[in-house]
Amino acid sequence: xxxxxxxxxxxxxxxxxxxxxxxxxxxxxxxxxxxxxxxxxxxxxxxxxxxxxxxxxxxxxxxxxxxxxxxxxxxxxxxxxxxxxxxxxxxxxxxxxxxxxxxxxxxxxxxxxxxxxxxxxxxxxxxxxxxxxxxxxxxxxxxxxxxxxxxxxxxxxxxxxxxxxxxxxxxxxxxxxxxxxxxxxxxxxxxxxxxxxxxxxxxxxxxxxxxxxxxxxxxxxxxxxxxxxxxxxxxxxxxxxxxxxxxxxxxxxxxxxxxxxxxxxxxxxxxxxxxxxxxxxxxxxxxxxx
Numbered sequence: 001x002x003x004x005x006x007x008x009x010x011x012x013x014x015x016x017x018x019x020x021x022x023x024x025x026x027x028x029x030x031x032x033x034x035x036x037x038x039x040x041x042x043x044x045x046x047x048x049x050x051x052x053x054x055x056x057x058x059x060x061x062x063x064x065x066x067x068x069x070x071x072x073x074x075x076x077x078x079x080x081x082x083x084x085x086x087x088x089x090x091x092x093x094x095x096x097x098x099x100x101x102x103x104x105x106x107x108x109x110x111x112x113x114x115x116x117x118x119x120x121x122x123x124x125x126x127x128x129x130x131x132x133x134x135x136x137x138x139x140x141x142x143x144x145x146x147x148x149x150x151x152x153x154x155x156x157x158x159x160x161x162x163x164x165x166x167x168x169x170x171x172x173x174x175x176x177x178x179x180x181x182x183x184x185x186x187x188x189x190x191x192x193x194x195x196x197x198x199x200x201x202x203x204x205x206x207x208x209x210x211x212x213x214x215x216x217x218x219x220x221x222x223x224x225x226x227x228x229x230x231x232x233x234x235x236x237x238x239x240x241x242x243x244x245x246x247x248x249x250x251x252x253x254x255x256x257x258x259x260x261x262x263x264x265x266x267x268x269x270x271x272x273x274x275x276x277x278x279x280x281x282x283x284x285x286x287x288x289x290x
Contacts, residue, residue: 029041029043030042032044050289051289054287054289055289058287062278062283063277063278066274066278066281067123067127067277070127071123071127074127074130076123076126076127076130077123078119078122078123083115083118083119086118086122090118100114124270124273124274125267127273128268128270128273129260129264129267130263131267131268132262132263132266132267134262134263139251139259142261142262142265143249143251143258146261147248147249150249150254150257150258151246151247151249152249153207153244154206154207154243154244154246155205155243155244156204156219156240156242156243156244157203157204157240157242157243157244158202158203158205158218158238158239158241159182159183159186159199159200159201159202159238159239159241160186160190160200160202160236160237160238160239161182161185161189161236161237162190162191162192162195162233162234162235163189163190163191163235163237164191164234165234165235166228166235168189168235169228169235172185172237173226173228173237176226176237176239177226182199182239183199183200183201184199185200186199187199187200191234192233200239204244207219211231211232211233213230213231214229214231217229217236217238218238218240221238221240222240223240223242223243224240225239225240226239227240
């Protein structure tokens with residue numbers, strides 16, 4: 001990220017210079033800083049930028065032009081809805097707004113720069129995927145090999161209240177059976193900070209995801225009933241909201257999804273795709289690093 005940011009900075013600077021060529025020589029001796037009275041000139045500043053970041057800036061310009069040309073030729077673009085969906089997933093993976101803030105601080109970047117890079121990577125992925133040759137036979141074989149991935153697994157939608165002792169768990173269970181509100185008790189008493197704020201709600205879970213003791217209780221309980229489970233974390237008061245049976249996917253119903261996944265899996269990675277674009281292009285370089 002730092003190298004990209006530096007290259008972009010050099011690029012912006014070079015573009016501003018190109019837009020005002022008549023003023024360049026007049027300003028090259030302009031001071032950009034003084035150190036104990038010694039002047040550092042704009043010419044020194046620009047020379048250092050060109051020397052250290054010139055190759056990256058030039059390669060960035062070339063690659064962006066190649067990608068723009070390819071995207072225009074194939075009529076490929078990233079719309080706002082696509083971007084928002086992916087960006088939300090990335091934000092969650094980083095740990096929310098606070099995690100994003102720390103990530104940006106560590107990489108010396110702004111959120112706008114980060115968003116630009118995400119959109120750029122998405123476009124590269126779309127372009128690389130669009131070049132993958134697809135046959136119905138290949139898709140059918142891919143689907144068969146990845147059947148479990150496309151099937152809807154058996155799931156249970158649950159909430160829980162986590163406490164330290166069996167005695168407290170039984171007291172809460174009695175209160176629930178007497179009609180007290182589950183969400184209110186979870187927010188007040190649950191030792192699981194992640195779910196307590198949501199009234200104990202955990203969402204849909206699949207088999208093999210949670211600890212065995214919790215899983216056994218959750219999958220065996222009827223909908224709308226409470227149960228107890230002891231695990232390494234403590235005692236759980238479990239409430240089942242809904243259940244979903246295992247359902248095998250039908251290729252004809254999800255063919256488009258299968259094709260997207262197949263293309264993504266078979267496509268070149270970003271670096272290899274950019275290298276291919278450069279290799280296939282007619283590029284003449286008139287600038288050499290000092």
